[in-house]
Structure formats: C-alpha cells, structure tokens
Amino acid sequence: xxxxxxxxxxxxxxxxxxxxxxxxxxxxxxxxxxxxxxxxxxxxxxxxxxxxxxxxxxxxxxxxxxxxxxxxxxxxxxxxxxxxxxxxxxxxxxxxxxxxxxxxxxxxxxxxxxxxxxxxxxxxxxxxxxxxxxxxxxxxxxxxxxxxxxxxxxxxxxxxxxxxxxxxxxxxxxxxxxxxxxxxxxxxxxxxxxxxxxxxxxxxxxxxxxxxxxxxxxxxxxxxxxxxxxxxxxxxxxxxxxxxxxxxxxxxxxxxxxxxxxxxxxxxxxxxxxxxxxxxxxxxxxxxxxxxxxxxxxxxxxxxxxxxxxxxxxxxxxxxxxxxxxxxxxxxxxxxxxxxxxxxxxxxxxxxxxxxxxxxxxxxxxxxxxxxxxxxxxxxxxxxxxxxxxxxxxxxxxxxxxxxxxxxxxxxxxxxxxxxxxxxxxxxxxxxxxxxxxxxxxxxxxxxxxx
Amino acid sequence: xxxxxxxxxxxxxxxxxxxxxxxxxxxxxxxxxxxxxxxxxxxxxxxxxxxxxxxxxxxxxxxxxxxxxxxxxxxxxxxxxxxxxxxxxxxxxxxxxxxxxxxxxxxxxxxxxxxxxxxxxxxxxxxxxxxxxxxxxxxxxxxxxxxxxxxxxxxxxxxxxxxxxxxxxxxxxxxxxxxxxxxxxxxxxxxxxxxxxxxxxxxxxxxxxxxxxxxxxxxxxxxxxxxxxxxxxxxxxxxxxxxxxxxxxxxxxxxxxxxxxxxxxxxxxxxxxxxxxxxxxxxxxxxxxxxxxxxxxxxxxxxxxxxxxxxxxx
Numbered sequence: 001x002x003x004x005x006x007x008x009x010x011x012x013x014x015x016x017x018x019x020x021x022x023x024x025x026x027x028x029x030x031x032x033x034x035x036x037x038x039x040x041x042x043x044x045x046x047x048x049x050x051x052x053x054x055x056x057x058x059x060x061x062x063x064x065x066x067x068x069x070x071x072x073x074x075x076x077x078x079x080x081x082x083x084x085x086x087x088x089x090x091x092x093x094x095x096x097x098x099x100x101x102x103x104x105x106x107x108x109x110x111x112x113x114x115x116x117x118x119x120x121x122x123x124x125x126x127x128x129x130x131x132x133x134x135x136x137x138x139x140x141x142x143x144x145x146x147x148x149x150x151x152x153x154x155x156x157x158x159x160x161x162x163x164x165x166x167x168x169x170x171x172x173x174x175x176x177x178x179x180x181x182x183x184x185x186x187x188x189x190x191x192x193x194x195x196x197x198x199x200x201x202x203x204x205x206x207x208x209x210x211x212x213x214x215x216x217x218x219x220x221x222x223x224x225x226x227x228x229x230x231x232x233x234x235x236x237x238x239x240x241x242x243x244x245x246x247x248x249x250x251x252x253x254x255x256x257x258x259x260x261x262x263x264x265x266x267x268x269x270x271x272x273x274x275x276x277x278x279x280x281x282x283x284x285x286x287x288x289x290x291x292x293x294x295x296x297x298x299x300x301x302x303x304x305x306x307x308x309x310x311x312x313x314x315x316x317x318x319x320x321x322x323x324x325x326x327x328x329x330x331x332x333x334x335x336x337x338x339x340x341x342x343x344x345x346x347x348x349x350x351x352x353x354x355x356x357x358x359x360x361x362x363x364x365x366x367x368x369x370x371x372x373x374x375x376x377x378x379x380x381x382x383x384x385x386x387x388x389x390x391x392x393x394x395x396x397x398x399x400x401x402x403x404x405x406x407x408x409x410x411x412x413x414x415x416x417x418x419x420x421x422x423x424x425x426x427x428x429x430x431x432x433x434x435x436x437x438x439x440x441x442x443x444x445x446x447x448x449x450x451x
Numbered sequence: 452x453x454x455x456x457x458x459x460x461x462x463x464x465x466x467x468x469x470x471x472x473x474x475x476x477x478x479x480x481x482x483x484x485x486x487x488x489x490x491x492x493x494x495x496x497x498x499x500x501x502x503x504x505x506x507x508x509x510x511x512x513x514x515x516x517x518x519x520x521x522x523x524x525x526x527x528x529x530x531x532x533x534x535x536x537x538x539x540x541x542x543x544x545x546x547x548x549x550x551x552x553x554x555x556x557x558x559x560x561x562x563x564x565x566x567x568x569x570x571x572x573x574x575x576x577x578x579x580x581x582x583x584x585x586x587x588x589x590x591x592x593x594x595x596x597x598x599x600x601x602x603x604x605x606x607x608x609x610x611x612x613x614x615x616x617x618x619x620x621x622x623x624x625x626x627x628x629x630x631x632x633x634x635x636x637x638x639x640x641x642x643x644x645x646x647x648x649x650x651x652x653x654x655x656x657x658x659x660x661x662x663x664x665x666x667x668x669x670x671x672x673x674x675x676x677x678x679x680x681x682x683x684x685x686x687x688x689x690x691x692x693x694x695x696x697x698x699x700x701x702x703x704x705x706x707x708x709x710x711x712x713x714x715x716x717x718x719x720x721x722x723x724x725x726x727x728x729x730x731x732x733x734x735x736x737x738x739x740x741x742x743x744x745x746x747x748x749x750x751x752x753x754x755x756x757x758x759x760x761x762x763x764x765x
Contacts, residue, residue, distance in 0.1 A: 217625060426627055
C-alpha cells in the first residue's frame with residue numbers, strides 16, 4: 001500500500017512524458033507543390049478516395065452521387081473512385097482529425113462557412129485551389145456569390161474572400177416555400193406574388209380549416225422560416241457583408257428583427273399546427289408530404305416524396321420580398337467538395353471537382369428530379385415540381401441573388417439561432433432579443449479573429 | 452543421547468533450516484507470479500485509460516484546436532468553464548437530473564425492498580426481471596423509445612386523448628417546462644431496476660433474527676424499516692448512490708439524441724457544454740478542462756460517499 005502513491009506518480013509522469021510537450025504541431029501550408037496537371041492522360045493510373053454525406057442511396061441526391069461516381073470513371077478510365085458515405089454530423093466533428101492524417105481521404109465535403117472551409121483552411125488542412133481555378137477556368141464559370149461560399153483568406157481571419165478552397169456540386173437547393181396544389185385550389189387562391197399576399201393566404205387557410213403552415217421544431221431545426229423571412233425583409237448586399245465580415249454591418253440592419261417578429265406573429269396567430277414544438281422536422285416533412293398543411297418552408301429537393309407522382313402534387317415558390325424588389329433566396333449547392341492538403345493525388349482530385357460542377361453533373365441532377373445550381377436551364381422536364389425549382393434558379397441567377405446561409409457567419413451561430421428561435425416561438429423573447437443574442441455571438445467571434 | 456532427544460534435535464534443525472529460506476524464495480516468486488498475471492491487464496488499462504487521462508489533463512492547460520500548434524494558457528480553460536454564462540443553467544439541470552436519476556430510483560428501490568422483506572409475492576421473480584430490463588438497454592435505444600413515447604403524436608399524448616385527458620397533452624420534449632423532467636424519468640426508468648435488485652439482495656443478507664427481534668419488540672412496518680432494513684442496507688445504498696450520482700453528472704447521450712440540449716437551453720448539461728466546446732467551437736483544451744472537472748467531481752462524490760458510509764456502518 002505504501003508503494004501506491006509512488007506508482008501513481010510514476011504513471012502520471014510517464015503519461016505526461018508520452019504526451020510530449022505542447023500538443024499539436026505545424027500543419028501543412030495547403031499549397032500545391034509544382035505545376036498543376038489538368039490532362040487526365042498524364043495522371044496515370046490512380047485511385048482517389050471521395051468522402052460524402054449522402055448516406056441514403058435511395059434519395060435523389062444519393063442516386064445523383066452514384067451516377068457521378070460511375071460517370072466519372074467511365075469518362076476517365078485510368079482514375080478509380082473509392083467512395084465512402086458517412087453521416088454529416090460524424091463527418092463534421094471528425095473531419096479536421098482525418099485531414100491531419102497522412103491517410104486522409106482525397107476529396108472531402110468541407111461545409112461552407114466558418115465551421116467548415118473557414119476553419120479547415122486556416123489550419124492548413126485544405127488545398128488552395130487557386131492554381132486549378134485558373135487552369136480549369138472555374139473563376140469564370142462560378143457566379144461570384146457561389147464562389148464566395150467556398151473562399152477563405154489565407155491568414156485564416158475571413159471567409160467569402162481570398163483564395164478558393166472548395167468547389168460546389170452542380171446540384172443545389174434554396175430555402176423555398178412548398179405549397180399543396182390541391183389545397184390552394186380548394187381555397188380558391190393563387191400562388192402569392194407579394195409578402196402581404198402570402199400572409200393573406202395564411203389567414204384564408206386558417207379560416208378555411210386548413211393548417212396554414214406545417215412546422216416541427218423539436219429537433220432544433222426551425223431556422224429555415226426565419227432565414228427566408230430575413231431574405232424577404234433584408235438587403236442581400238448587407239447580409240453578404242455581415243456573413244463574410246467584408247464590412248461592419250449591424251445584424252438589426254439585415255432584416256433579422258422584422259423577420260423574427262413576423263415569425264412570432266405567425267405563431268401567435270395560430271398558423272402552426274398544435275404541439276409543433278414536440279414534433280421533429282422529419283415528422284413534419286412527412287406530414288406535409290402526406291397532405292397536412294398548405295405551406296411548408298424547407299430546402300428544395302429534400303422532402304421525402306415516395307415518387308414523382310406524389311412530388312408533383314406540390315409546387316414551390318420563393319418568398320416574395322417585402323418591398324417587391326427582385327427575388328433573393330438563401331441557397332447554395334447541396335455539398336461543397338474540397339481537396340485535402342495531404343492528398344496523394346491532388347490533380348486527379350481537382351479533376352473530380354471539375355466534374356461534379358460540370359454541365360454533365362447538372363444533367364444528372366435533372367435526371368434524378370432535383371435542380372442544378374450552375375448555368376442556365378430550361379424548365380421543360382416531366383416534373384412540374386422540378387420545373388418550379390428551375391424557374392426559381394433562373395430568376396436567382398439572373399438577379400445574382402444567392403444569399404449565403406446566415407449561420408455560416410460564426411461556428412456557433414446555428415446553435416445560437418436555434419436556441420433563440422425556440423425561445424421566440426415560446427414567446428419568451430422577441431425579435432430584438434433574438435438579434436441581441438446573435439449579435440453578441442458574432443461580436444465575440446470577430447473579436448477572437450482579430451486577436 | 453536418547454532417541455527422543457535426537458528426534459527433537461533433528462526436528463529443530465529441520466525446522467530452522469527450511470522456514471527462513473523458503474519464505475524468502477517463495478515470497479519473491481509469489482510476488483513475481485502475481486505481477487505476471489496482472490501486467491497484461493495493466494498494460495491495456497494504462498494505454499486506454501491512464502495515458503489518455505494524463506493527456507487530457509495536459510491538453511486542458513492549452514488553447515488548442517486539435518491540429519495546429521497549441522498555446523499555453525495555464526488554468527484559463529478552467530476559469531472560463533466556471534464563468535461560462537451557461538454553467539449556472541447546466542448545473543441546475545444536473546441537480547434536477549440527480550433527483551430523477553438518483554434520489555427517486557433509490558427511494559423506489561428502498562420501498563420495494565421494504566415490501567419484499569415483509570411478504571413473499573408469487574411470481575416476484577418475473578416482476579423483478581421486467582423492472583430490471585431497462586438496465587440492459589443501451590442509451591440509444593432508450594432515447595429512441597422516449598422520443599417516440601413523448602412526441603406530440605406519440606403514445607403518451609394519444610393515451611391522454613383517448614382517456615379524455617386531452618387537455619393535458621403537451622409537446623413534451625419541445626416544452627421548456629417538461630423536457631428536463633421527461634428526460635429525468637428516462638433515467639428513473641433505467642436505474643430503478645438496478646437499485647431495486649441491489650436492495651432486495653441486500654435485505655436477504657440481513658439476519659432474520661434482527662427482523663424477529665424487531666417484531667417481538669412490537670415494531671410496525673415503518674419502525675422496522677428505519678431500525679432494521681435501512682441500516683442493514685447502507686453498503687448497498689452507498690453503491691447505488693455512487694453509480695447513480697456519477698451517472699447523473701455525466702449524462703450525455705440520452706439528452707443529445709432526444710433534445711440536443713433544447714428547447715433553447717432547457718436541457719443542457721455540463722457534458723453537452725463539453726461537446727459544444729470540443730466539436731462545435733473546436734477548442735479541445737477547453738473541452739478537456741470540462742472533462743477533467745467532471746472526472747474530479749465524480750471522484751469526490753465517490754470518496755465522500757465511501758467515507759460517510761464507512762463511518763456509519765462501523
């Protein structure tokens with residue numbers, strides 16, 4: 001027994017010694033060595049590992065990824081794609097550790113915004129894609145507001161500017177308003193073309209005994225409605241400046257206060273189903289698809305339709321702006337892909353990125369019934385729902401009206417917004433309170449970045 | 452010299468020669484053998500538990516994002532944990548969970564032990580197995596069950612509406628008032644079986660003479676419980692208290708899989724703060740500091756309970 005303290009001290013000393021001095025080390029700089037190669041013939045026989053988050057191989061996006069994998073290998077037979085699908089949460093929490101390893105996947109789905117591209121590039125874990133952007137012409141192909149979503153400054157202090165660290169896939173979604181076509185007809189209404197018209201539809205639905213808006217907020221995912229409203233009240237330039245910190249903009253000047261107050265007003269007016277706070281967004285989506293509720297704010301392309309026939313019972317439109325100005329919408333490509341700085345096949349990986357953003361990839365998206373995001377497309381598919389989506393896409397592209405997801409502004413902004421929305425919909429706070437909390441989150445993060 | 456004296460002398464010499472030598476050699480060999488048995492397990496334990504624990508303590512003294520070089524900050528991570536604006540809420544939620552995970556199950560376990568000590572019910576073994584069943588379910592399964600039971604259209608609300616109590620139906624896991632107690636009930640449901648089993652077994656160990664003496668002295672059920680059953684169960688209560696208190700302090704998966712700490716911050720706990728710090732905010736040092744604090748708190752609780760129950764049982 002007398003030996004025990006000595007043994008304990010010895011064990012601790014050994015473990016400290018093994019832990020080494022200050023943990024962590026210098027990370028790779030993320031710069032590609034030597035000239036870039038774009039000719040697939042010169043790449044020889046090579047295998048690249050691609051990590052993605054499309055775990056449901058039966059979903060439209062899962063099928064899209066499968067087609068991309070086979071299409072790429074058919075086009076470039078000397079390059080093999082070894083694909084790994086994992087849950088998005090798991091990827092996000094372990095990606096930085098995997099990228100630091102030499103055995104990292106070559107192509108990784110780094111999320112846009114601070115918690116993904118911003119953080120990983122500033123740690124030197126992602127390959128700087130500027131040389132490839134020039135060689136492939138990506139800088140001309142991508143609209144500015146899309147390219148910004150994958151850019152970060154090389155000093156790690158800013159996103160939305162600097163160098164390119166990721167490429168979007170040519171498949172995207174907006175936060176959009178789905179509507180039940182039969183429900184709208186039954187009430188004798190047309191698709192609203194103004195925000196006040198939309199609110200009139202909500203009250204008409206309530207009067208007509210139909211649930212005006214489907215909603216489920218139990219799993220902290222009720223922000224789509226808030227962001228769509230922010231786009232309706234705010235100015236896209238100011239929102240861009242706030243998210244990317246290119247100028248000092250107050251959150252209250254981005255339409256967030258009005259958005260939150262309207263959201264709360266809708267709850268008080270009884271437009272949401274009873275007990276929505278205890279229903280998960282997955283259950284709410286299913287209920288909407290099964291016919292309950294007139295409108296539903298969600299990401300386009302992500303409702304659990306059983307088949308195209310069920311999908312075409314619904315339509316989509318973007319929430320009109322409060323002042324009637326040209327449409328803008330929160331949207332982006334469904335996934336961004338980046339190349340690991342430690343990748344052993346950067347040229348082949350960059351070629352893969354070029355493929356997923358190509359017109360061919362966009363055609364595959366249409367084939368799977370989901371909308372592309374780059375380029376101009378004709379709304380002449382067999383699916384009326386998809387045609388609505390393509391019309392939205394063309395409008396936003398012509399307005400250059402892509403709004404970045406607001407939660408990209410700090411790594412913890414999404415948590416803050418989710419918490420505040422729960423308080424808002426329970427009438428424990430108001431628009432001003434929500435804005436104050438989100439502003440504090442933003443200011444703390446920006447102060448850390450400056451120091 | 453008689454034969455007897457020679458025998459005694461031989462015996463004495465034999466005895467003197469063998470005992471000291473054999474004790475030394477046998478003692479050393481026995482010690483070495485013991486070490487050989489223990490070393491493999493020690494190696495595994497050391498690599499999987501001791502070394503990472505030491506590393507955690509070391510990392511907690513740095514500000515580190517897990518990849519690039521770290522900066523020394525000393526005890527700053529601990530200070531920022533204790534001054535975190537959410538820590539007050541997290542700790543008060545832990546106190547609520549302690550009631551549901553620890554106090555309530557122990558109370559229910561003691562009541563069932565008291566009932567068992569007085570009578571024998573038919574089929575008691577079956578009831579005990581059913582009540583113990585939740586203990587062997589993993590937390591993921593319990594979370595899925597609870598989420599379905601307490602969803603707005605789940606079993607509980609459906610049952611309430613079917614029995615005319617529809618006005619009591621709530622969005623349980625989305626309610627600021629009810630989400631934490633509902634999660635606490637999951638803990639009660641899980642640990643009640645363990646406590647009950649511990650105490651019933653413990654009651655079986657109390658000498659029946661004590662019970663007889665109490666009854667002869669005219670003690671009723673309550674008096675008998677406090678005079679005989681409770682003191683006899685002190686070691687079991689110590690075990691149950693330690694396990695359940697530490698469980699309440701560390702709970703993460705049940706909350707993460709049902710409410711993620713929501714609605715708002717209504718169900719956050721220190722373990723959730725640890726997750727947020729390590730994975731959302733990418734501050735591994737800060738997360739390690741929270742982990743070390745929770746480990747020390749658990750150790751303190753265990754020590755306190757052992758000290759108190761040692762004193763009372765001796």
